[in-house]
Amino acid sequence: MLKGADHSYRVLLEGLNEAALTLTADGTILYCNSRFTEMTKLASAQLLGSPVQRIIKSTERKLFEMTLGQLAEGPIRREFNLQATDRSFSPVLFSIKNLGLEGIPVYCVVVTDIADQKRTEEALQKSELHYRKLFLEEQRIQGELRRLSREILRVQEEERARISREIHDEIGQTLTAIGLNLRTLKSNGKPSEIKRKVQSVQDLLEKASDFIHVFSHQIHPSMLEDLGLIPALRSFIRDFEKNTGMRIQLKASGTPGRADIDQKAVLYRIVQESLTNVLKHSGTQKATVTIRKSPHAITLEIVDEGKGFDPGDVSVTPEKRQGLGVLGMRERARLIGGKFKILSQPGKGTRVRVHLSLGGTTTLKES
Ligand SMILES: Nc1ncnc2c1ncn2[C@@H]1O[C@H](COP(=O)(O)OP(=O)(O)O)[C@@H](O)[C@H]1O
Numbered sequence: 011m012l013k014g015a016d017h018s019y020r021v022l023l024e025g026l027n028e029a030a031l032t033l034t035a036d037g038t039i040l041y042c043n044s045r046f047t048e049m050t051k052l053a054s055a056q057l058l059g060s061p062v063q064r065i066i067k068s069t070e071r072k073l074f075e076m077t078l079g080q081l082a083e084g085p086i087r088r089e090f091n092l093q094a095t096d097r098s099f100s101p102v103l104f105s106i107k108n109l110g111l112e113g114i115p116v117y118c119v120v121v122t123d124i125a126d127q128k129r130t131e132e133a134l135q136k137s138e139l140h141y142r143k144l145f146l147e148e149q150r151i152q153g154e155l156r157r158l159s160r161e162i163l164r165v166q167e168e169e170r171a172r173i174s175r176e177i178h179d180e181i182g183q184t185l186t187a188i189g190l191n192l193r194t195l196k197s198n199g200k201p202s203e204i205k206r207k208v209q210s211v212q213d214l215l216e217k218a219s220d221f222i223h224v225f226s227h228q229i230h231p232s233m234l235e236d237l238g239l240i241p242a243l244r245s246f247i248r249d250f251e252k253n254t255g256m257r258i259q260l261k262a263s264g265t266p267g268r269a270d271i272d273q274k275a276v277l278y279r280i281v282q283e284s285l286t287n288v289l290k291h292s293g294t295q296k297a298t299v300t301i302r303k304s305p306h307a308i309t310l311e312i313v314d315e316g317k318g319f320d321p322g323d324v325s326v327t328p329e330k331r332q333g334l335g336v337l338g339m340r341e342r343a344r345l346i347g348g349k350f351k352i353l354s355q356p357g358k359g360t361r362v363r364v365h366l367s368l369g370g371t372t373t374l375k376e377s
């Protein structure tokens with residue numbers, strides 16, 4: 011029939027900027043323009059008279075044949091992949107229309123290369139995915155920060171409540187007792203009684219003074235500034251043993267350090283928190299605090315031989331409310347440029363270690 015399309019039709023297709031071909035109802039190529047041979051890298055002699063399905067990706071051939079079958083209902087645009095002789099694929103858009111020459115179905119196909127478009131789409135999708143990931147990560151960190159600051163506020167509030175309660179209970183009661191003693195002194199003039207009351211007031215004042223000393227020391231160890239880390243720790247450990255019945259060994263060795271006050275305060279707090287953890291969680295009554303100093307570094311270790319735990323468990327899982335103690339110690343150590351590590355295992359005791367290099371000036375780091 012159409013020993014292809016007639017002459018004018020061929021001229022039209024050849025003049026097209028797009029690749030184009032005509033097919034019989036079963037997909038045999040009747041004619042193709044030079045753009046199509048360039049696109050497929052096949053000579054027209056190789057293409058003409060053979061089924062176009064041959065150069066369509068094998069998994070899409072069925073769909074292509076179905077598409078041909080649907081053309082009676084109108085033109086169709088559909089994406090397929092052309093398979094080159096080197097087995098590479100290139101995505102194309104087929105725009106197919108039934109020309110129905112002399113009542114016989116003849117399909118005209120315009121083939122548009124959409125590789126660039128696909129690449130752009132993919133690149134867009136990838137970068138969108140990338141930004142989405144960044145965004146989610148950012149949100150997660152924000153959430154974590156919010157959780158942390160809520161925790162810090164809560165702990166701060168608890169600490170204030172504790173301080174106010176202790177001051178109220180201890181000092182308040184002592185002052186009330188002193189007041190009572192003084193009132194009875196005013197009305198009762200017996201010398202023996204006066205002496206007894208004065209003594210009692212004196213005792214109460216001493217008790218209040220002791221309390222203020224210990225308590226203010228707990229809140230901020232001024233001794234650190236006056237006497238240094240080791241004496242401050244010795245004093246803390248003495249009080250700690252007295253209050254808890256624990257036995258703590260303090261081993262200090264090496265040359266006097268050059269740690270600054272921020273660093274000393276952090277090391278002091280880490281000892282406080284670690285010993286409190288030994289008391290609360292380890293199930294043992296003994297611990298050792300070791301400090302090794304050199305001109306260039308300080309290593310601090312708090313070791314117990316209690317029941318131990320899995321330090322991985324208290325890391326940053328948001329579901330488990332992480333103990334603020336371990337988190338706080340880690341964060342404080344980071345602030346002074348120290349390395350913090352917890353070595354522990356169920357049944358194997360716990361070792362908290364801080365290593366601090368003393369290089370040049372060291373002040374609290376901002377971030
Ligand atoms: N010395 C220790 N021995 C056994 N378990 C410990 C020890 N120190 C910490 N832990 C475990 O690590 C958890 C986290 O400690 P921490 O962050 O200080 O929180 P908290 O003391 O408020 O529970 C504790 O709940 C405990 O299970």
Ligand SMILES: [Mg+2]
Pocket residue numbers: 283286287333335336
């Ligand atoms: Mg704790």
